[in-house]
Amino acid sequence: MKRxxxxxxRAAKAPLYRKKFAGLKPRAVRDLRSFSATIPPTRLxxxxxxxxxGAASLSPRLCVGRGPRAIFQLEYDTQPALYLALDRADxxxxxxxxxHCWSLVGLRKGDRVAIFDYGTSPxxxxxxxSFTPYxxxxxxxxxxxxxxxxxxxxxxxxxxxxILRYVRPRVFFIRHDCLHALTMEVERQALRLADYxxxxxxxxxxxxxxxxxxRSFEKRLGVPIxxxxxxxxxxxxxxxxxxxxxxxxxxxxxFVETLAEGDGAAENPLVVTNWFAGTSPTVRYLSxxxxxxxxxxxxxxxxxxxxxx
Numbered sequence: 186m187k188r189x190x191x192x193x194x195r196a197a198k199a200p201l202y203r204k205k206f207a208g209l210k211p212r213a214v215r216d217l218r219s220f221s222a223t224i225p226p227t228r229l230x231x232x233x234x235x236x237x238x239g240a241a242s243l244s245p246r247l248c249v250g251r252g253p254r255a256i257f258q259l260e261y262d263t264q265p266a267l268y269l270a271l272d273r274a275d276x277x278x279x280x281x282x283x284x285h286c287w288s289l290v291g292l293r294k295g296d297r298v299a300i301f302d303y304g305t306s307p308x309x310x311x312x313x314x315s316f317t318p319y320x321x322x323x324x325x326x327x328x329x330x331x332x333x334x335x336x337x338x339x340x341x342x343x344x345x346x347x348i349l350r351y352v353r354p355r356v357f358f359i360r361h362d363c364l365h366a367l368t369m370e371v372e373r374q375a376l377r378l379a380d381y382x383x384x385x386x387x388x389x390x391x392x393x394x395x396x397x398x399x400r401s402f403e404k405r406l407g408v409p410i411x412x413x414x415x416x417x418x419x420x421x422x423x424x425x426x427x428x429x430x431x432x433x434x435x436x437x438x439x440f441v442e443t444l445a446e447g448d449g450a451a452e453n454p455l456v457v458t459n460w461f462a463g464t465s466p467t468v469r470y471l472s473x474x475x476x477x478x479x480x481x482x483x484x485x486x487x488x489x490x491x492x493x494x
Contacts, residue, residue: 189217196468217440226471227467227470227471228471229263229473244268246467253464261417261418270465276319276320279311280311286413289425289427293328293330297330297332299332299349301337301348302336302359302360313325337359337360338363339365349382385408385410386410388413391417391473393412420461422434432491436481436489443455453477455476455492455494477493
């Protein structure tokens with residue numbers, strides 16, 4: 186309840202939530218069940234439609250009195266464009282979540298990591314303090330890894346292959362929409378990818394490789410491929426566990442629900458609440474990802490929240 190109360194107090198300082206919470210009686214929210222029943226979900230269309238006045242108002246979720254240190258444009262096809270504002274504490278919490286994802290795929294101190302994604306992707310800007318101002322300790326700093334980043338544009342796949350050749354990262358993170366181009370380049374050069382890396386991680390914002398696509402790429406590349414789910418509007422990251430093959434996320438960082446749509450489907454849209462985001466709070470964001478919440482208990486993360494997508 187303290188966590189919920191802190192979140193609602195922060196969010197009430199943002200224009201969007203101040204409007205959504207109008208008429209809300211604090212006593213109506215007694216626990217997580219009543220939190221879900223009382224607080225309406227926030228849709229992407231609401232974030233895009235909110236009109237704000239003033240040059241400093243880059244986000245309808247920007248809290249009054251919270252000066253952002255970093256602002257990133259989000260990868261959504263909306264007009265106007267969406268932005269995420271973060272301060273030092275937000276960057277710190279987000280980097281710790283990504284460190285948990287890296288740990289799940291076995292990354293440890295001394296390992297080299299390659300990232301083939303845009304600079305505005307959290308996989309890139311959270312990787313190291315040297316990449317992003319006001320990020321005190323990036324994910325690589327927290328784990329003691331060496332990160333190498335390259336822009337994630339499909340026609341730069343030859344450069345990505347050169348990074349694999351010379352850096353030989355233990356894990357290679359790539360945007361999943363660049364995976365086909367990388368595979369074509371690896372096949373053109375007749376490389377045995379297992380000589381250069383142990384695994385690939387395919388990531389995308391509010392999207393995932395299908396099982397069929399993953400199996401096809403694994404067969405062609407000869408290395409395992411794991412999936413990382415980004416929901417950037419909610420500062421959410423969940424990593425596919427090599428052991429149980431479900432997505433893991435930190436329970437102390439997020440509250441994840443599914444929104445039943447009344448059609449009896451086994452998988453429903455994921456609704457994400459972020460506990461650590463202070464400058465741009467996320468309260469029950471309705472994502473475009475469908476899934477189901479599974480019981481905890483995987484040995485790789487016994488306390489983790491597990492999601493099947």
